[in-house]
Each structure stands twice: as structure tokens, then as C-alpha cells.
Amino acid sequence: MGFDLSHFDAAIVDLDGTMVDTLGDFVVALNLMLDDLALPRVDAPAVETMVGKGSEHLIQSVLRHVGGGAALYDRAWLRYQHHYLAINGQHASVYAGVAEGLSALRDRGLRLACLTNKPTAFARPLLAAKGLDGYFEQVFGGDAFERKKPDPLPLRKTCEALGTLPARTLMVGDSSNDAQAARAAGCPVVLVSYGYNHGEPVRGVDADGFVDSLAELGVQPFPSSASLSL
Incomplete structure (x- = not known):
């Protein structure tokens, strides 16, 4: 039918x-965030598996992926917000x-x-x-x-x-x-x-x-x- x-x-x-x-936006904002935290960067294929459950879940997943501790979450969230709003839609x-x-x-x-x-x-x-x-x-x-x-x-x-x-x-x-x-x-x-x-x-x-x-x-x-x- x-x-x-x-x-x-x-x-x-x-x-x-x-x-x-929006994968490009995610990757750019996350890597700028990770740079601020002096943590290793992530690539697009890794990020693609983590998106879809909200920014909080995304940041927590990325921190685990690069070996960052949960104690970094609050700072990571602030830096991510800053960078994402600055580049939103550009990539x-x-x-x-x-x-x-x-x-x-x-x-x-x-x-x-x-x-x-x-x-x-x-x-x-x-x-x-x-x-x-x-x-x-x-x-x-x-x-x-x-x-x-x-x-x-x-x-x-x-x-x-x-x-x-x-x-x-x-x-x-x-x-x-x-x-x-x-x-x-x-x-x-x-x-x-x-x-x-x-x-x-x-x-x-x-x-x-x-x-x-x-x-x-x-x-x-x-x-x-x-x-x-x-």
C-alpha cells in the first residue's frame, strides 16, 4: 500500500x-574543547558513533574516549558551549x-x-x-x-x-x-x-x-x- x-x-x-x-560542527567544537583541556583530539568516525543523545552524553563519551576524567566534565561543557556557539552551522x-x-x-x-x-x-x-x-x-x-x-x-x-x-x-x-x-x-x-x-x-x-x-x-x-x- x-x-x-x-x-x-x-x-x-x-x-x-x-x-x-552537523558532524563537521561537532568535530571542530569538540577538538577546540579538547585543545583547551590539553587532551588528545578525536576524529569524525569516532564522533559519529557518539552523537544523538544530547550534548551532555556526547561530551562524557568524548572524555572517556580520550582518557579524560569525569572531573573535567564541567569545564569541558563550558568550553564546548563557547566553541559550538561560535562555529554553529559553519561546518x-x-x-x-x-x-x-x-x-x-x-x-x-x-x-x-x-x-x-x-x-x-x-x-x-x-x-x-x-x-x-x-x-x-x-x-x-x-x-x-x-x-x-x-x-x-x-x-x-x-x-x-x-x-x-x-x-x-x-x-x-x-x-x-x-x-x-x-x-x-x-x-x-x-x-x-x-x-x-x-x-x-x-x-x-x-x-x-x-x-x-x-x-x-x-x-x-x-x-x-x-x-x-x-
Whole structure:
């Protein structure tokens, strides 16, 4: 059966690895932070396996990776914030098809929210810098609620903010975090094939479908390559 957007009133879209490739920003900011702490640098493949669970988890993972102690966390977090805000978006790029996909969802009457584990103070400027902020009624970062994805609370709260039922709200993400949160919240979920997913193959994740580009969301009926059946 083809994919029918009439099943949905809204969509919740993840940011890092779904709309914007921010790996370059992460690597630059983290290495500047590590320089400040006189610790060894990290490379992109290592960082890619650590992103997706929020900045706190990322910094803790990097410190463990380079042999830094937990006692350095507070200083590391301050330096990371300083450097990330300074370079936010400069080493990042919007994935092909994102604008087309968001436009298609909006043109079909879906209300849109961005929900990310990235701090709100990082997420809003990034969306604005990449020309994506105008698509979203709501933007919630990882510090917006008491818990982060994969906990379902952020999705439930976002549905409440949009005034939509979870069953009629599509989650679009790139990782098991997004899928687990969606499943627990009662939202259908589609994952992109090109994201981070903690360095693991995304097609092994329990999801309702996979797309190679957000532009595929606007194709009716949904292309068979998307492997979505709702």
C-alpha cells in the first residue's frame, strides 16, 4: 500500500543527521574543547558513533574516549558551549531534499515541529542559519523537557504543543533514539537512510519505513524504494 499523508495531521522532525549534517560542527567544537583541556583530539568516525543523545552524553563519551576524567566534565561543557556557539552551522550542510520534503509536508496541511536532543540554544540558530526555521511552528531542544529521546516524553509533549494525537503525528528521524521514542509515544516513524544512528546500520531499526531523501515524503504514492507501508 502506498504512503498517504492524509493519515497525518502533523510531523515531528529530528535535526542532526535528519535535516542537517552537523558532524563537521561537532568535530571542530569538540577538538577546540579538547585543545583547551590539553587532551588528545578525536576524529569524525569516532564522533559519529557518539552523537544523538544530547550534548551532555556526547561530551562524557568524548572524555572517556580520550582518557579524560569525569572531573573535567564541567569545564569541558563550558568550553564546548563557547566553541559550538561560535562555529554553529559553519561546518554543517543541509541534506539534499530537506527543503522539498518539508515544503511537501506543509503544503499538504501538516503542522511541523522540530524535536532534537541538541540544546535549544544550539538548535534555533542552526535552523535559522540554514533557512529552515520558517517551516516549524515549534522547536524543542534536548533541554526543553525533563527527559530526552529515546524517552517518549518529548514526543508526547510536542504532540500536545501541536494539538495533535500521537497516532496522527509522523516522527521523522535518523536513529534508534527517534524510533524508540516514537514507538513508546504511539507515533508512526520514518527514518532516513543517511543519518548517524550511533554508527549502526539504520535499516536494522524497528521503524515503519525508510527514505533516502526527505523529498520522498512528498511523492504520492510513496516510492517503493522507500519501503513504507501505512
